[in-house]
Amino acid sequence: MRRLRIGLECHVTLGFKETKLFSIPTIVSDEPNGRVTPMDAGLPGALPSLPWQPVSLALRLAAGLAPTHTPDPLVFMRKHYYYPDLPTGYQITQRSSLVPPGTLVAGVPLTGAHVEIDSGKLSDLPGERKLWAAADLSRAGQPLVEVVTEPTISCAEDAAHVITTLAQLVRRLGVGTGSMETGELRADVNIDVEGHPRVEVKNLNSLKALRRAIEFEQQRQTEALEAGSTTMVSETRGWNSRTNETVPYRSKESEVDYRFLPEPDVPVVTISEAALAESRAAAAGALAEHVQMLVDVGVDPAVAPEYASTRMLSQCGLSEEAWTVVHREGALALLRASVAAGADRDAALHLVAHRLAPLPDGSFALFSGEHVRAITNSRLRDTGIRQVIDELVLAGPHSSLHIDELVEKHSPLADDMLRNFCRSLLAEPELQPAIAKCLEVGISDRSVGFFVGIVMQRLGRAKVDAAVARSVLKETLGGMRPQS
Template sequence: MARLFSDAWQVVIGIETHVQLKCRQKLFSRATNGLLSDSPNSRYNVFDAAFPGTLPKLNPKCVDLAVRAALALNCNLKPRSNFDRKHYFYPDQPVGYQITQYYSPFALDGTLTLPKLGRRVRIKQIQLEQDTGKSVFDYKTQSTLVDLNRAGAGLIEIVTEPDLRSTEEAAEYVRSLQTLLRSMGVSDGNMEAGSLRCDINVSLNRHGEPLGTRCEIKNINSVRFMVAGIQHEIERQKSILCAPSPMQVSQETRGFDEHRWETYTIRSKEDAPDYRYMPDPNLGTLTLDENTIEHVRNRLPPTPEATRNRLINTYGPRGVSEDSIDVLMGLDSSLDVPFDGGTISNHESHSTNSVAYFDTLCKGRDPREVINWITQTLLGLLSTMGKSFSTSYLATSQMGTLIDLVSNGEMTRSSGRLLLRHILLHSPSPDTSIRRLAKDLDLISIGPTDHADEICRRAIEALPSEVAAIRSGNKNVLNRLIGWVVRETKGKADVQKTRSRLEDLISKM
């Protein structure tokens, strides 16, 4: 059905994304940005509340993060841009205007390539602007309450050209943008929490004909709703255009009803407010000289694409599969993005990202071993314990020792698992010696010769009938002897070595 439909009509989608910058302080005031957990009206100062006599003061940290986003989206950065006031009266906009960049945004002409569908989406512009406060309607008292915690928080608005052609592309665009901005440290990109919100422009036209009239769906806060909203909008516009007596789609701003999964009219083009844009007389010109841009560029974290390519090129030839690299990179998706473009440095062991953890551990070790320990053993143990993934449970040096003990044969793989489980359950201090812990827990393998031989001999003595069966050709029975040895040593005996040792002893009998 969809295919049939798309043969006749072209769907054209453009997306404006409002992204909250991950900064400690607001865009033009030194008030701390509110968290969802903060009580209402606890995170604002006189400027955010529009007190008379207050003036804006640009937070350079916000500019740095905005420049990061622009560089990651391959934009042209304008050496000079300006701030403008967009006027409208609304309770959660106490000053009566929003400071944005209407006449000259700081970044133009970028691109984002969708990795799965391979489409290149053009970014028209990015502008820096303020967020508003929140209005909360209280049905009990039939009144609107205002929370200024979010008022004046720094946002960037990323505007695409109308380059998207399907709901799938729109969804992938938003998801890739989310991942990109998170990995750049620009934003949490959390749609549910409102740190990433989309306005979607949708229009239909017949192939080869000019673009149709667009409708804008405002303030979408999940990819699911976005897909549903676009789908509904396509159907709605199609029914207008394909009616027995076809009509024009009228340009309007629409909302998405999350209960009925439909879009609805907010206002028509005629009712569009005149925002009376005016250059802000206080803030002057935002200058981005080469030095500033270089400074940001030099500290730019690699894009997810670049990281993935690097990992594949470095570790692929050494036997690490692309799948496990994707798993590894996926582990970081739930990490908190640090404030103000800070890096998740290694000495803060509690918040190292998995890729850095992996890179460090691979120094002098087999990357196949390392990735298995992280993406299988560690991830598996944590999920059985119902804990979310983190590299914070043991320092790279501790994890390294653990992996080495197993690779050197000083500890069996199952002892290693046991030790890791113990650590995850009891979280010893980060300077605990893993080797000593392993010894204390009696997990170090039995010695290579004397003691091992002795236990194998005891096994042969203890299970004479099994030995006879083996000697008569039934090799499978050997496993029973091995099992006896493993039980006797509480798992410390290496299975492979025990097998060859037993075979050796029995053959010499």
């Protein structure tokens, strides 16, 4: 089997939507082109002005990746290319790296990490204008750190693990959202099967797209090599999520094509000792808080280091699935609060992983440790758990709902109360014809199930232990048989 080599270029957006690297938007709107500055639009006379906040965030991320490294002064360059998503005709980028070569993320060495500005977003126009595209420049000018790995990754799953680990670090450090869904973490994949020229697949914005693009390219390149193709070229391709295939974009640029020149309007930024110490302290504090959370939920950080392979996590008592869920934004904090409130860790983890994780991003903030404790320590059945969660989500973050009352509302009846209800039900006059027919043809699972359904209809599915109801109904019906 031919060897597969994968390298990643991960584009991490720093800060939030309003943050720009060399300018400040005067109008802030979520509409297309609602956050465009003169610099973003490439207007004549517009000059860059470098604020400190994005630089500070970049240094904090660098300190999280390489805590002891002292970055070189920030020297910015112009990287020239002509596409409508960047009207200036060049991208302002840092040429040197914030971290040393060989810095590890998820066990994969980095080539480097550097600050640059983002480009705009192009969208195909529907209908007859198939050769046209709409440009939204709101994203143009946003600060990025481009994190580049060595091409040492050998499969799609390991590539996805690198992205996941980097996103977790970005969120823990508080330098960005690390969200692929909103485009604030995107990946370009450089991939080649041994013997095939390198191909770059641009702007993958989900782990699903990342995996499928790698798998498709591996198959496409392998088939081309086995067929003896003479048209194999190094190129840039895009991902078509509708057809699940990569499509040609353009030939692959080389270093000389970008015509790097020093940026004359942005001075060299020398990092002071005080600024470096502040960044290191912020990064160390954030990561120490994360380690403390692990300790508080019973996970030994020594066997679950920051960039450990998930294959090692069985030593921590957590499955790979649970580990992935716990590292979603807000999940670990909720788990720690739940354990502190008196919930069993494994029960709380199961609830978070299987009930709360499928909810939309940000939903963890709607739940407290007391909520998880009350649910996991209760007699709630699956239906009742779903109903409690649904009511809490609908009520929102400032709900006056009392969790213990809500749990009691959806908990199954005590066995003695359910027995009394079932016996009373079978004494109702309107059910006597159905009971007589049941006794006439013989008591079966199907006939008993008919009465179980009535019990659930009257009380609600969450309030009924079906096994108890079935047993009581069958026993009571048996006692109603005419004596022979």
